[in-house]
Amino acid sequence: MKLVLKNSDSVVVKKLDIYTRDVPCLDAVWHYHPEFELLYISKSNGIRFVGDSVAPFFPGDLVLVGSYIPHLWRNDPSYYEKSSKKEVKTIVTKFTKDFLGDGFFNKTEFYEISKLLDACKFGLSFGKEISKTLHKDIIDLPKISSTEQHIKLLSILHKLSLVEEKDRVILSSSDMRQTTTESSERIDTVLKYISDNYSKSIALDDISNVACMTTNSFCRFFKKMTNKSFTQFLNEIRIRNASRILVQENIPVSEVCYIVGFNSITNFNKQFKQIMGATPKKFREAI
Template sequence: MKLVLKKSDTIVTKKLNIHTRNLPCLDSMWHYHPEIELIYITQSNGIRFVGDSVAPFFAGDLVLVGSYIPHLWRNDPSYYEEGSTQNVKTIVTKFTRDFLGNDFFEIPEFFEIKKLLDNCKFGLSFGKEISEPLHKDLIKLPNLSHTEQHIKILEILNKLSLVKEKDRVVLSSSDMRQTKSESSERIDTVLKYISDNYATSIALEDISNVACMTTNSFCRFFKKMTNKSFTQFLNEIRIRNASRILVQENIPISEVCYIVGFNSITNFNKQFKQIMGATPKKFREAI
């Protein structure tokens, strides 16, 4: 997939832009932009990529993405099938750091919000226990007047800034912010191929061919772009999808193993515990 510097639509000149999206896959490309972005999923599920983080998303997912960090939300393959009736609804809020004026957040009274905006450079995820109390405020944002939107976003940011560290998740393990468009179309092609085909067998030679590279060159390229090896990245996508299935479906664990692309229950259990911190059985029992 092509990693691109994404500019706001030419008709949008505001420093604060809020809208509702009702189509699968929020963006077709792994991308970044100078605006900070607050993304609230009210309907749909799939996999999100933020920096080097790979994780499933569900209804209620609330993520604050900092400036210039590459990201992509991609719905499950079933959402793209012809005739699909699965609903998608996402509230997307983009704003510049100075949407309330230059140095606004340098005022001591807004120190906590400033710290929140500083910390979101790696991406911050807030679960349902945080997003549910904010649900009514978030879904009415697109229909407010421009003045009311500014006031309401400040209120929401203030509430998020007061969330304890244990109740929010830092997504990317490293600083992957981009300052210029220097990536090729390869990463766009590769990530799309993986997200569409993770449930099948993908050999290193196969994915290298997709990228039109030798295996050695591809391994260096992929590590540079994602901060992870191809095998590690693929296993994370499979396990994150497995965790979503375990939460949403009453399917035997042995079947989930093969649904997400593993051909060995032993390896599946090993990878699941390594990535999720518990065996699939204990993970499901804890839900």
């Protein structure tokens, strides 16, 4: 498994591709591609990686990913169990900037959409209200004709371009767009291992061995590839998953702490407040 550049070697790149995914682990690898990608989660939950952003996703999650930014959606481990009956439904819309013709979005009339496509180079997540508003339009996309898809996507992008800044979140804190696959196999192996084992104890020696590197080399490598230290990244995955559990399950905070891999309630509370801006108890009460 490796971080891969998708579609770059195709003689003919499809300018608009819309489909429904109904299986877990939306992509097998942390990857990037020249197309823009609009992902709408109708059913399932888990954690997503966009650039250096780590966050849980829920039904209704709507994200626009720009060209060449590494991303990966991973369902919760329970989705991969053989006996699992959990449903997955995601609408994936991939499109090139010229899917309506060369220079189409350079026209004055489409200035706002052009700004939107530029802003999503870091990844954009949209709020619940716009997600609800666009739910039917996006769900219907795979079912309509190609002509209708082009018209409907233009309409969706127009509506997204008008969303106020308070209702959209820039995901990656830095520009992590890729132009090379150097060292990609290592980081993909590491990310997959972390996302599959975050609830267990992962020592620095353990993860360095996964990457086949010394601890010092691994720390430098991981920081360069993700813009975060390994400990910071692991804590974020654990806390983001904890926040999802607090929203979806009626499980005591003290139990959530251990479910996501912390072995100290004090450290859990400290990390949660640092990352989420509130204690687990206050976070749950505010929902």
